[in-house]
Amino acid sequence: MLKLSTKGQYGVRAMFEIARRHPGEPVAIKEIAARQDVSVAYLEQILNTLRKSGLIASVRGPGGGYLLSRQPEEISIGEILRSLDGPIALTACQDPMEGCVRADGCVTSLLWKALGEKIEGFLDAMTLRDLLTGNSIKQKQKDLYGHKYASGEAQKAGQQMFFEKTGKAGA
Amino acid sequence: MLKLSTKGQYGVRAMFEIARRHPGEPVAIKEIAARQDVSVAYLEQILNTLRKSGLIASVRGPGGGYLLSRQPEEISIGEILRSLDGPIALTACQDPMEGCVRADGCVTSLLWKALGEKIEGFLDAMTLRDLLTGNSIKQKQKDLYGHKYASGEAQKAGQQMFFEKTGKAGA
DNA sequence: ATAATACTCTACTAATATTGTCAAGTATTT
DNA sequence: AAATACTTGACAATATTAGTAGAGTATTAT
Ligand code: FES
Ligand code: FES
DSSP states (O other), X not given: OOOOOHHHHHHHHHHHHHHHTOSSSOBOHHHHHHHHTOOHHHXXXXXXXXXXXXXXXXXXXXXXXXXXXXXXXXXXXXXXXXXXXXXXOSSGGGOTTTOOGGGGGOHHHHHHHHHHHHHHHHHHHOBHHHHHHOTHHHHHHHHHXXXXXXXXXXXXXXXXXXXXXOOSSOO | OOOOOHHHHHHHHHHHHHHHTOSSSOBOHHHHHHHHTOOHHHHHHHHHHHHHTTSEEEEOSTTOEEEESSOGGGOBHHHHHHHHHOSOXXXXXXXXXXXXXXXXXXXXXXXXXXXXXXXXXHHHHOBXXXXXXXXXXXXXXXXXXXXXXXXXXXXXXXXXXXXXXXXXXOO
């Protein structure tokens, strides 16, 4: 249960490949496809979406490819996944597009909401930079757990979110 | 993305209905169906699975129905969901049944693993008792966040899990 | 210019998983 | 023995995911 789409997974891995060379030469789609063992056609679809979301930029012509639009520490995993798979919506009731009439009287509503925010908090706090430095994942988790944050963007996503960001399922 | 199946959702709500009357008379499937607005046939399927997992027991004959097998504080949401939808497996690589050869060389592996454990920790720490008391969800979250746990079962699921439970994707 | 390289876009199909229904059967109690 | 209620397995409808195909556009090196 709670499966992540391959699109999302490939997207994150592709972004990682692009981030590896940042700042530097554009990364060709062909190269990413080879490294990550995904078809070029499928990757095109994915990168195209990411480009439209403004996370990457493309350079055409020979020697062209993709570049990060921002610094690695300014691109969170959460953003990448949302761009490709839409917002996290554990249940139909939590989906901003659908909403639920009963929400107030429903016990599980709070439960799913809390979980959703917890997940989103994690994904928004984790950036490409964290992936690049690799071993920082464990450290970061410890930080998250111990109530402190390591990298810039993260502060927005942590503690505050858990208690203040309530405008989501309200509909 | 990261949708929870209706099966899982209905299952949790059904368990909640059963827990409401605990300890006491068995709860008829018909009653649950009416309260939660789910078809009897679908619920039968769900409750049957839960019974086989040992979370509930059934009483036959007139006046029969379903009862909790354990105390509400001993039944976690995580257990309910795993029973109905199988283990949490964000990616194929994290799935205990599949595993991944590349796991060691893959950056995102740690990421999904960490997220999966975070989710599982949350779901295992949350019990039917918490749903019954309702307002404790917020409090519990605060507890979780602040590094302490409120109810029995929870201790197993929290801090330890984040740093020690590593046998999952190892395959 | 023009060929080679590389990104862009839309549509479509195949596979899979989810969601839920149906019907016949078994057990228990009044 | 009749009513109630759980039990089981098969199956159909639907939705989503995953991935392919192919035609097209832009850019640059020569
Ligand atoms: S039924 Fe919509 S929030 Fe529970
Ligand atoms: S490809 Fe299997 S862990 Fe990354």
